[in-house]
Amino acid sequence: xRIRELYLKNFGKFSEKHFYIRDGIHVIYGENEFxxxxxxxxxRAMFFGLERGRGRAAGKDAFSRFEPWExxxxxxxxxxxxxxxxxxxxxxxxxxxxxxxxxxCEDDGEELSVEDGDLNMxxxxxxxxxxxxxxxxxxxxxxxxxxLSETLKNYAANYYETGGGEIDLNGAVTxxxxxxxxxxxxLKAEQQKQEEKRRALFQECGxxxxxxxxxxxxxxxxxxxxxxxxxxxxxRQAEQARxxxxxxxxxxxxxxxxxxxxxxxxxxxxxxPGAACLLIGIFGVLGAQFMQGPGQGAGSVIPLxxxxxxxxxxxxxxxxxxxxxxxxxxxxxxxxxxxxDTGDAEEQEHRLEMYRKEREQLRWELSRIRAEWKExxxxxxxxxxxxxxxxxxxxEKSLLKRRQAILLAEEKIRSAAGKLGQQTSxxxxxxxxxxxxxxxxGKYRGIDADEKLEITVWDGERRVRAEQLSRGxxxxxxxxxxxxxxxxxxxxxMPVILDDTFAFYDDKRLESALKWLSRQDRxxxxxxxxxxxxxxxxxxxxxxxxxxxxx
Numbered sequence: 001x002r003i004r005e006l007y008l009k010n011f012g013k014f015s016e017k018h019f020y021i022r023d024g025i026h027v028i029y030g031e032n033e034f035x036x037x038x039x040x041x042x043x044r045a046m047f048f049g050l051e052r053g054r055g056r057a058a059g060k061d062a063f064s065r066f067e068p069w070e071x072x073x074x075x076x077x078x079x080x081x082x083x084x085x086x087x088x089x090x091x092x093x094x095x096x097x098x099x100x101x102x103x104x105c106e107d108d109g110e111e112l113s114v115e116d117g118d119l120n121m122x123x124x125x126x127x128x129x130x131x132x133x134x135x136x137x138x139x140x141x142x143x144x145x146x147x148l149s150e151t152l153k154n155y156a157a158n159y160y161e162t163g164g165g166e167i168d169l170n171g172a173v174t175x176x177x178x179x180x181x182x183x184x185x186x187l188k189a190e191q192q193k194q195e196e197k198r199r200a201l202f203q204e205c206g207x208x209x210x211x212x213x214x215x216x217x218x219x220x221x222x223x224x225x226x227x228x229x230x231x232x233x234x235x236r237q238a239e240q241a242r243x244x245x246x247x248x249x250x251x252x253x254x255x256x257x258x259x260x261x262x263x264x265x266x267x268x269x270x271x272x273p274g275a276a277c278l279l280i281g282i283f284g285v286l287g288a289q290f291m292q293g294p295g296q297g298a299g300s301v302i303p304l305x306x307x308x309x310x311x312x313x314x315x316x317x318x319x320x321x322x323x324x325x326x327x328x329x330x331x332x333x334x335x336x337x338x339x340x341d342t343g344d345a346e347e348q349e350h351r352l353e354m355y356r357k358e359r360e361q362l363r364w365e366l367s368r369i370r371a372e373w374k375e376x377x378x379x380x381x382x383x384x385x386x387x388x389x390x391x392x393x394x395x396e397k398s399l400l401k402r403r404q405a406i407l408l409a410e411e412k413i414r415s416a417a418g419k420l421g422q423q424t425s426x427x428x429x430x431x432x433x434x435x436x437x438x439x440x441x442g443k444y445r446g447i448d449a450d451e452k453l454e455i456t457v458w459d460g461e462r463r464v465r466a467e468q469l470s471r472g473x474x475x476x477x478x479x480x481x482x483x484x485x486x487x488x489x490x491x492x493x494m495p496v497i498l499d500d501t502f503a504f505y506d507d508k509r510l511e512s513a514l515k516w517l518s519r520q521d522r523x524x525x526x527x528x529x530x531x532x533x534x535x536x537x538x539x540x541x542x543x544x545x546x547x548x549x550x551x
Contacts, residue, residue, distance in 0.1 A: 001123070001492050002523045003043070004087070007078035010068040011045075011094075012038035025517055025524040027534045036527035037139065040499045041066050043525075044136065046079040047119075048128040049101070050094045063094070073097060080106070083122045083492065088112075090119065124492035134486035135496045135522075143478050144453060144485070173413050180406040187399040194396060201383050208380045212373055219369045226362035233355040274324060277317025284310020424488070425450065431484035432477075439476045439512045447477060455481075472504040479513065483520075495523040502526075502533065511536055 003021045008014040013035050019028070030036050041062055053061035068075055075095040081088055087106040093099055101114040112118035133144045288307035433446035436457075446458040455466040455477060466477055479501065486494070496517065502510050514536055517524050526533050 001081060001083045001494055003079065003081045003495055003525070005078075005080040006039065006042060006046075007080075008039075008042055009076040009078065010071060010074045011042050011077050012066040013069055014038060014042075015068065015070060021523070021525060023523060025514065025526065025537055027526045027528060027537060029528055029531060029534055031529055034529075036499060036529070038066060040136070040138065040497055040527060042077055043079070043495075043497060044128065044131070045094065046077060046090055046092055047123065047131065049092070052096065088122070090114075122492070123494070124490055126490060126492075126494060130489060131494065134482050134489065135494045137479070137482065137496075137498050137501045139500045144481055173410055176406050176410050176413070180403060180410070183399055183403045183406065187396065187403060190396045190399060201386060205380060205383050208376050208383070212376050212380070215369050215373045215376070219366060219373070222362055222365045222369065226359060226366060229355055229359045229362060233359060236351060236355065274317045274320025274322075277313045277320060279317075281310045281312075281314025281317055284313060428481070428484050428488060431487060432480040435480040435483055435516065436477060438516055439480065439509055440473070441508070441512060444473075447480060449481060453481070470504075472506060472509065475501070475504050476509060476513070493522045495525055496520075497525045497527075499527045500529060502528070503530075507532065507536075514540070 002023060006019040006021065008017045008019075010016075019039065028036060028039065045062070045066070050063050050066075052063040073095050076091070076093040078092075079090045081090070089104045089106050090101070091103075092101045101119075103112040103114050103119055104110070105112065132138075284306055288303040288310060291303040291306060429446070429448055432449065436444060436447050443459070444457050445460050447455060448458065448463070449455045456463045457466060457469065457473075457477065466474055469477075483496075486496070502513065505513060510532060514533065518537075518540070528534075
């Protein structure tokens with residue numbers, strides 16, 4: 001690929017500015033603030049687009065840095081380049097309102113689609129990170145980034161697995177990582193759902209256990225009350241039976257019949273004879289007194305006999321009256337006792353009925369508690385079985401298997417990329433060493449960069465860590481690694497763009513670097529604020545022309 005023209009319609013400080021680029025090494029000289037970095041950024045933006053950042057980073061990103069100084073809403077440019085023997089015109093508009101990109105083959109007018117990947121195909125599939133880590137070297141940014149290490153690993157895995165770059169294993173790992181994140185997100189949601197279900201079941205089990213404990217206490221209280229009521233009922237029945245037995249035994253006792261026989265005579269029949277006897281006795285005494293009179297003697301017999309008989313009749317009447325009173329009192333007492341016994345029996349029967357009802361009510365309550373407790377026990381057992389089933393759902397098991405499979409795939413791909421990357425690293429070290437030896441004119445023999453791009457240098461006697469070397473030598477190591485990586489990764493040789501890359505090179509090593517670049521089949525664009533590069537190239541060209549003329 002070779003860039004033919006850069007047309008900055010409105011980009012940074014440039015407006016309606018054309019730059020034409022030739023083959024070989026093309027030096028663009030300018031003092032500070034000339035716009036060399038702007039031209040470098042324009043080439044990158046035309047190849048890969050220019051997106052505006054978000055948040056706080058938006059104020060410092062490339063989009064804001066190179067926004068047109070005048071009329072920012074018109075943010076556009078054109079690049080003409082040659083690729084595969086055909087000429088193309090690439091036009092882009094970067095502003096947010098009219099943002100678009102068009103790609104046209106100028107040889108036959110065919111319109112290609114940037115969005116569908118036609119430009120990426122022309123660039124050989126190179127990404128912006130790979131571009132920045134190989135052929136595009138910014139100011140004081142010669143050290144390759146970590147992206148180059150990942151790119152080399154991915155390239156090695158692709159090459160040795162497929163024989164080429166048709167499959168992006170690094171992209172596959174990224175895709176697997178995204179899928180794993182999705183699966184883990186779904187798994188987390190499913191586990192949270194199952195946990196909520198388990199929590200709800202556990203809570204309901206707790207409620208049931210408390211209800212069952214309450215029913216158990218209530219059952220114990222009711223059973224105790226029922227047993228007490230049963231005992232009270234039995235005691236009352238026994239007491240009533242004892243009373244009945246006492247009443248029957250009292251009536252059947254020996255004295256009882258005599259009293260009953262004596263009591264058969266009504267009290268009135270006892271009072272009348274007694275009263276008559278009393279009257280007769282009183283009249284007899286009075287008659288005897290009258291019969292004795294004042295004219296009769298004291299020894300008269302008849303009055304005496306009448307008086308004695310009257311006294312006996314009087315005593316008999318008194319006895320009869322006393323017996324009648326006794327019988328009357330005895331009948332009243334028996335009547336009262338009978339009434340009392342009848343009242344007690346009714347009250348006892350009423351109480352017994354109440355005890356029976358209370359006992360039946362308690363029995364019903366006990367039966368209800370048993371049934372409710374049994375129902376809750378069955379529900380609790382069902383909930384515990386359901387809780388065991390909830391421990392891990394079928395979907396959760398499936399998600400766990402998927403995650404394990406993805407992790408295994410990631411591990412296998414990384415392992416393959418790591419092993420095969422060692423072979424690529426050997427090639428990279430060998431080619432970078434060849435370039436570095438030429439740049440240093442044999443002072444150093446080789447470079448050894450591991451997969452993390454930790455670098456050591458062999459000087460023929462010992463290995464030295466790159467950080468221990470001068471800044472100029474360090475810049476040459478990075479340059480050698482970048483150029484070796486570009487040869488390895490790029491199917492379509494991209495232009496090498498160097499923005500003040502040789503600031504720390506001495507004249508001798510700068511001359512060696514320019515000679516090496518001039519032998520490469522690549523277009524080289526050098527942005528510099530010094531005249532050394534141009535003068536050396538001019539002298540070299542003049543020397544070659546002189547040799548040609550002499551020959």
